[in-house]
Amino acid sequence: MDRYPGAVSQEIEIGRGKRGRRAYTLDDIAIVPARRTRDPRDVDLSWQIDAYRFDLPFIAAPMDSVMSPRTAIELGRLGGLGVLDLEGLWTRYEDPQPLLDEIAGLDAASATVRMQEIYAAPIQPELITARLGEIREAGVTVAGALTPARTQEHWRTVVEAGCDLFVIRGNTVSAEHVSSAEEPLNLKQFIYELDVPVIVGGVASYTPALHLMRAGAAGVLVGFGGGASSTTRRALGINVPMATALADIHAARRDYMDESGGRYVHVIADGGLGDSGSIVKAFAMGADAVMLGAALARADEAPGRGSHWGAEAHHLQLPRGRKVELGSVGPLEQLLFGPGHTALGEVNIAGALRRSMSTAGYLELKEFQRVDVVVTPQTAPEI
Template identity: 25%
Template sequence: MTPKRIAPCDVVVTSVSPPRGPARGSCDVARTRVAGLTPGHRIAETPVPKGAFVTNTSTGPSPEPVHSSSDPFGFFGLTYDDVLLLPNATDVIPADADPGTRLTRNIRLNIPIVSAAMDTVTEAPLAIAMARQGGMGIIHRNLSIEDQVRHVDTVKRSESGMIKDPVTIGPDATLADLDELCAQYRVSGLPVVAEDMTLLGIITNRDTRFIPREEWATRTVDTAMTRMPLITAQEGVSRAETIRLFSQNRVEKLPLVDDAGRLTGLITIKDFDKAEQYPDAAKDDEGRLRVGGAVGFFGDGWERAMALVEAGVDALVVDTANGHTHGVLDMIARLKKDKAAAHVDVIGGQAATYAGAKAIVDAGADAVKVGVGPGSICTTRVVAGVGVPQITAIYEAAKATRPAGVPLIADGGLQHSGDIGKALVAGADSVMLGSLLAGTAESPGDLVFYQGKQFKTYRGMGSLGAMQTRNGTRSFSKDRYFQADVPDEDKLIPEGIEGQVPFRGPVASVVHQLVGGLRQTMFYTGASTVADLKENGRFVRITAAGLKESHPHDIMMTVEAPNYRSR
């Protein structure tokens, strides 16, 4: 028999004999992928020097589906707990490791983490916090179009090098109107303009501080604003000149006007402060924080997508439970051909196989999202009996994405910071997190107390709570699981659960631990960049005993570490 190299178990097959009993050992099962063998065949092999039972996924086998019709059980699946990364010679200092990566063809992030498009995970507050840390948030679509657009707009307006279309107010508006706008956009004041956008003045909380609130409903803006002339500049003013104007005139907002005195933009001192406070923030070409938005392909999917594009979204995520369908693929192709959306990258999902990822790539997607059923709140694999363990799903999908130069997002199933490095070595370029971020202060889940401890509510988008209309709130999540045509909500088939996760504090602290863990991964494996890690990282499979040994054992833990919780 001619020797043959197989993966993900680097051994050379030299002979095969019939079964003589049950297979033993984790690698015995994996070897059944060769030539349609079934568990129980004995395999004689020649170990690969210095690397037996190790896989290098950067090269991997030829991009062929490993499942064979002649061997329906030959596809062996691995997940995060089934593998570890091998240490390597290193001179990398963790603090110097660069965790930057590509999210899509055209979007680069400073950390390989995005937050999931879930209604208990990502709305504007968490998306802002994620972008400031160098990642990105995907605003969920279990909202009306107007509300989802508002969240995207809030992220985009939260900070900017220059606000090109600042929120303004007219002189005849009331102070109550002003207060409502300032609360909505989280600003302390607004420029006051005429109908033709001529700048009339500016009004801030300094102007209204000593006006009794009971007068706000009737008092108009023009009675309290600071009138022209104001300190202004023209569009294109340099950073140095802007700082000089702020410092010399002790102002915090600098309106930009044209030669006719019409407002064309606004610069605030807070944006300069935030740029220094968050140097790694993920920003677009205009200096605004990056944000994504989830859309479907059914019903209002196209209208929602166009509204998000108009709002300035950086990426659209065609977000369904199975992306290997005509509806999803057609939506991706249509978005990529539409001139209005040409500047917005499109992410397609979900995929869990080579064929699924290849179809999404061929449709024109700028990134592929991988994961069917790995999430902590997902029941797809037990309700439908469908899915692929996540490491194998990433590995198989990467055979389609890597040759095409399309980034891969590993979505779901991550429990610890070490899983991020495993996902990257398996073929991902970034990871999408749900449960690890659901317990943060910025997530929209409710804060609850249980047995003296703080928790936040967390649910799957396939749960009944997410798919049903409750308390007068309409659900927009049913079509994600292809159940939009179910007229009776009592007849829905849920693919997720509702629960709660421990409160974990601010996003910044959680992301610090996650990225710190990734930097440690890069140190141990000798990788100074994510590209190095993907190229040179190698796996070793472990047994159940190896997994037990990997976690703290034979001790009663009295103080939990910030990056580890007892199982």
């Protein structure tokens, strides 16, 4: 793990030849209420990045099971931000819905191979223009995502289509990618020359995040995203628990503000936020916004029809995600605002965040980042 000035050592001895820091998941922490409570109706959940203000701090993950142009428009109208995957089926096929329906009906054993076949179709630049244009015509903020590998090829098409926010998203993104085979994307130069704000990630520790901030990112995605953290750990041995990752990158943002004379870079939690409790705790650990995949894949309007998958699930050489069945629990508006009918943390996620903040005595998200937390490792299932 990266070390940074002023850090308190938490290293433990794993064996005589290796030491490591203890790290915590969001399940390992809990929020501590303060002496004062607030009326939930007074809580402000608004969030702003660059010139774009949103009533909700919820960003839909650029995943085909979550976002179509139509669902991006609907989320935008409800106060959030939808991000379209510009390497997904919506930019490979004129009418991808039959293929989305086919994927949703696949069993787990055959899903990976069939998805690899479906996603082998080439990306069509004219479809990038058409899909982003459809969102723009609806009058909501337009956001699209590419991986670092595809950014050089398609960024100009994305910008010319009228994208307001550009997202560069991968499992792990660095500002200093080195390759002996090809010229890598120079993030600092790219962001400097681009006319739109860039959100980039994922990162999971202090130093890589600080480098992305120095490269000019408007926002940094924290985590591995894509619903693939468990399989990324199994396939690659890579994992940093979200609570520790957010706390480290919250510190990087603080130090970068001092270094840059006050430039504020937004910290966005991405991955492993499938229930309202995890979402709430992400803000408590320092997030300004959250990127949601599974939490929104359960909406009736989601293109995956209750099935959920990310780009990692159909990677041609090394799949490290999987298609999962979540089921549909209600319309998107109900998922965000309720009413809820179960205590599973799947419905009324805005209401849960508002209630938690008011219970702890906070009215604004940036204030809520200062809330006290305790470490409570979950060693047994709750009753």
